[in-house]
Amino acid sequence: MPCDPHEPxxxxxxxxxxxxxxxxxxxxxxxxxxxxxxxxxxNVPLGTIGYWKHTDRxxxxxxxxxPAPKCPRCDGRELDAAAYAYLLGLYLxxxxxxxxxxxxxxxLMITLDDAWPGVQDEAERAMRRVFPDNxxxxxxxxxxxxxxxxxxxxxxxxxxxxxxxKHERRIALEAWQxxxxxxxxxxxxxxxxxxxxxxxxxxxxxxxxGERKRYEYPRYFFTNKSDDxxxxxxxxxxxxxxxxxxxxxxxxPYNISVARKASVALMDxxxxxxx
Numbered sequence: 001m002p003c004d005p006h007e008p009x010x011x012x013x014x015x016x017x018x019x020x021x022x023x024x025x026x027x028x029x030x031x032x033x034x035x036x037x038x039x040x041x042x043n044v045p046l047g048t049i050g051y052w053k054h055t056d057r058x059x060x061x062x063x064x065x066x067p068a069p070k071c072p073r074c075d076g077r078e079l080d081a082a083a084y085a086y087l088l089g090l091y092l093x094x095x096x097x098x099x100x101x102x103x104x105x106x107x108l109m110i111t112l113d114d115a116w117p118g119v120q121d122e123a124e125r126a127m128r129r130v131f132p133d134n135x136x137x138x139x140x141x142x143x144x145x146x147x148x149x150x151x152x153x154x155x156x157x158x159x160x161x162x163x164x165x166k167h168e169r170r171i172a173l174e175a176w177q178x179x180x181x182x183x184x185x186x187x188x189x190x191x192x193x194x195x196x197x198x199x200x201x202x203x204x205x206x207x208x209x210g211e212r213k214r215y216e217y218p219r220y221f222f223t224n225k226s227d228d229x230x231x232x233x234x235x236x237x238x239x240x241x242x243x244x245x246x247x248x249x250x251x252x253p254y255n256i257s258v259a260r261k262a263s264v265a266l267m268d269x270x271x272x273x274x275x
Contacts, residue, residue: 022052029053069133071153073176083129084157085184088177089191090123092229097154097161105150108158110195113144118275119194123147126191130157167225173232185236186270192233197222199273202259220258220267230256242266 021042028038035053039046058068072079087110095110108127112120120138127136127149139146155161160171173181181188193199203216224230230246233256237244242263247255258267 025049025052026056029056069131069151069153071156073156074153079157079180080129081180082184082187083126085180085187086122086191086194087126087130088158088181089188089193090126090195091158091191092160092166092171092226092232093192093195093197093224095195096166097158105152106154107148107150108154109139110147111141111144112147112195116194116274120145120147122194166229167227171226171228171232181236182239185240189233189236189240189267190271192222192229193220193267193271194274196224199267199271217259217261218264218268220264220271222256223254225252225254230254240266240270 021044025038025042025044028041029035029049029052033041035049036046038044039049042049070077090110090112091108094112095108097106097108099106110123112123114120124136124138124147127134127147131149131151134149134151136147136149139148159174159177160166162169197220199218199220201216201218203214205212205214207213222230222233224233234244234246237256237258242258243260244256244258244263246253247257258264
């Protein structure tokens with residue numbers, strides 16, 4: 001992968017001003033004081049004051065326009081299980097959740113190679129189906145794009161999020177997630193392969209009738225440092241009847257390999273090469 005960003009430390013600039021400063025600001029705003037006057041009085045950026053006012057009004061149901069997006073976990077909104085299983089696989093492979101500033105909701109970002117524009121399209125479609133009321137975008141980086149969606153409910157749908165890198169902390173599915181994966185195993189596998197996996201063609205030579213001939217055979221690889229994430233893939237492959245092995249990269253068993261002809265054919269039928 002040309003892009004392999006480290007998972008950033010979550011930052012919320014609102015904390016820099018303290019809860020007491022925010023309380024004072026909201027008291028002034030509710031009394032009718034203008035945003036600019038509150039910003040000057042408390043020495044807080046005007047944009048932060050505007051954000052505090054907006055979120056306070058939203059909590060009290062005073063914001064006009066369309067209602068806030070609903071969450072499948074918090075509000076019982078229907079969840080597109082197939083799209084979620086695929087997006088969960090992408091997240092566990094090449095995704096992370098971060099908060100950039102006090103003015104934006106948290107974002108889910110999947111970093112995908114520009115060599116596979118079709119995978120980027122699929123990732124964005126899955127985001128739109130899982131978050132139908134939220135906007136998505138793509139941010140260009142060298143050799144790749146970050147496919148993003150902003151939502152206040154990302155932690156509800158991706159409870160595996162946490163500080164630090166995924167391979168340095170425990171990754172386990174919750175019962176409701178496992179139920180979805182059990183029902184949609186191939187979508188989950190496809191998301192993992194589309195993020196940290198590949199389909200390649202190996203070759204070897206054999207001596208046949210005194211003549212050396214070249215033979216080619218396809219195989220699938222999945223590479224991830226997290227023992228937990230590799231186990232999730234391995235367990236799911238077992239359930240769909242795909243035989244796999246663990247291969248080492250150096251001394252570390254970072255790779256899952258699918259090489260048996262019948263298993264490769266099964267993967268081809270449900271996953272296929274990146275595009």
